[in-house]
Amino acid sequence: MTKLWTLLVAGALSLALAVKPGEPLPDFLLLDPKGQPVTPATMSKPAVIVFWASWCTVCKAEFPGLHRVAEETGVPFYVISREPRDTREVVLEYMKAYPRFIPLLASDRDRPHEVAARFKVLGQPWTFVVDREGKVVALFAGRAGREALLDALLLAGADLP
Known part of the structure; x- marks a missing residue:
């Protein structure tokens, strides 16, 4: 019971610290695989931002969905x-299985793990759904369920089929 309580408190605390719904995205400058800069201002929106790690078993299970x-x-x-x-080579190799994902890579200004710190991400996967104005409308710490993710995309103003 103590272990469960500790996990619940830690989970609640981590969500309380993260960028919250209604808040704008923290500033960052990363590169897409072609070397083009990506910032909160240049991102296509609505959008989803997923923080992950190549060794993360939950990420591996979640990515196909x-x-x-x-x-x-x-x-x-x-x-x-x-x-x-996770070097550029590791990320790009991993993403070959997921051609619709846009991996963001280190730039001269920012490193991906530094950006994760600005979002106050404490684990992986963490998923942020962003609306057209660049504000977070939903956050999923751990696996994002399909229906909840689709609902969040609707809230973000996505035109869903």
């Missing part, structure tokens, strides 16, 4: 590894 949602909706899914050891 997220990718199906990206395919079905046409909403851009930006994926950012919060693992400092």
